[in-house]
Amino acid sequence: MAGHKDLSAETQRAPDTTPAGAYPNAGRCNGTALRKAMRRVSQLYDSVLAPCGLKSTQRSLLIHIARAGTPTMGELSAALVLDRSALGHNLKPLERDGLVALVPDVQDKRSRRVVLTPLGKAKLDASMALWAQAQARFEAVFGHDEAAALRASLERIASPEFAEAFSASDICE
Amino acid sequence: MAGHKDLSAETQRAPDTTPAGAYPNAGRCNGTALRKAMRRVSQLYDSVLAPCGLKSTQRSLLIHIARAGTPTMGELSAALVLDRSALGHNLKPLERDGLVALVPDVQDKRSRRVVLTPLGKAKLDASMALWAQAQARFEAVFGHDEAAALRASLERIASPEFAEAFSASDICE
């Protein structure tokens, strides 16, 4: 195939011609870079996790619940940097499948606590080996230490302090 | 909390004590870290972009189209590390609002090319100042050089070569 897509002098209709100088900062958006990498990693991890019937998003949810004990929706959504409504929506398939249950809090009747059912714990445990395999393969390609450094950066960005500092930069920019 | 409980009895019903040793690798998932950071950054950038009526996802789409000229759906989805169907769905609101248009390709009648309308270009241009502000605030908090290094890592992960290497690690792990 001589079908090189040397886009510079495009075949017929190149009205835009993408002036080489247009949007020179286009490739520098941190949000875009994060999104692309996130999609890629989701796809890679999900492909490995597939046999256990959990997606990486769901596994992440379950493991946060397991570690938090019996968190309220609010606590869980904060830990996940996830909108409260989004958390509610994300829990529905898991609740429907019997992996988690929502129980009203006795102290604060507004709150509902999320609990991992035995079935949910079993699913989570069953996913561990596959997750470890995906993680190992990721780090075999990306580098173990580099991955640790990357996670440190990402966790800093995800932290509430970061959001606070970003918001604070509003008034003094 | 005085008193060790021996683990044999512990198996009963651990209410919420989160046995300290459970899921020791829980915080090391690269996918989870990416997702949390992505949500945070989306929220921060979107809050700044709000006045222009574009979300960061949409802006990213428009700018990719602008730079690619008149890409096919396939080219665009590859550039965005986005599933083809997802791209189609993401384009719908933009098409509905007249920011982009889909035109059948003359060479290959299977393909449709995505074009930025004048209105789309105007919207994109109008978003530049707000994006620059969000970007500047992000980097004021995170660090300019650190951000560049982070993007380099993320772009490596998002690259097709990375996916290929990850897949290849399947057979020799």
Add this chain to the structure above:
DNA sequence: TTGATTTACGGGTATATGCCCATAAATTTG
């Protein structure tokens, strides 16, 4: 050329995520 295969999409479905607003419960005020 004809038939098999590959490629590019679109539709349908399910999950993921966020915003706005309404409601109920807890907390703070007067």
Add this chain to the structure above:
DNA sequence: CAAATTTATGGGCATATACCCGTAAATCAA
């Protein structure tokens, strides 16, 4: 204690993202 306010969720809506399958067009094979 009653009223105002804040907090924890849920419902409705819109967008984001992926997978599977079907169809049409291009390409490859005989």
